[in-house]
């Protein structure tokens with residue numbers, strides 16, 4: 001599942017190609033990918049607009065047009081954006097599950113592909129509707145100041161990992177980076193939020209930011225589906241210290257890593273290092 005660093009990698013890659021282009025035509029193959037529009041009843045997906053910018057908040061991305069319309073893109077589990085230069089075509093399994101296609105004025109096609117169809121596209125009548133939508137989310141884990149993130153991690157008996165994953169608290173921390181940050185901060189994922197000291201919160205926010213930035217430098221983590229629109233893969237996966245390493249020796253103390261379910265997500269931690 002694409003998390004914040006993967007979505008930001010995709011945003012940067014798309015931005016370099018899309019800004020200034022005009023959308024000539026949009027073809028929707030599967031309507032169920034498209035959500036009810038925010039702020040209007042008949043909104044197409046940026047047809048006839050010039051693309052002004054691409055923005056991101058947490059794991060959501062939006063294409064903004066110069067007429068102030070916006071299109072929110074949520075990649076879900078397996079959503080991918082392909083950029084195909086004029087004359088080139090997707091091949092093999094990549095050619096399947098292509099649900100929306102945008103033709104641009106230079107002949108490039110932007111293609112939304114999603115095999116499991118958990119992703120969604122939501123048209124917004126204006127940037128104001130986009131801002132409204134994103135104001136329901138917590139501050140962005142990569143862009144917000146550390147003290148703002150720390151302030152989101154107070155009050156409550158919920159497990160600290162569950163709070164990290166709650167997008168209304170902090171937007172953009174997913175399962176991989178939550179496990180890695182908790183390991184870095186030496187905090188047990190099941191610790192009630194109220195039991196964290198101020199230094200605990202400092203360490204945790206520091207490790208969330210460090211890991212997101214490091215993953216972004218490496219193009220994110222590639223599992224089965226994530227690719228940037230030019231087809232390159234992320235290389236951060238090899239840097240994981242706990243996620244996906246259940247039973248393997250802790251990199252710090254060599255004790256076998258434990259695994260369990262926290263907030264309905266598979267969670268891996270070290271019983272010795274994470275108190």
Ligand SMILES: [Zn+2]
Pocket residue numbers: 250251252253254255270271272273274
């Ligand atoms: Zn350990």
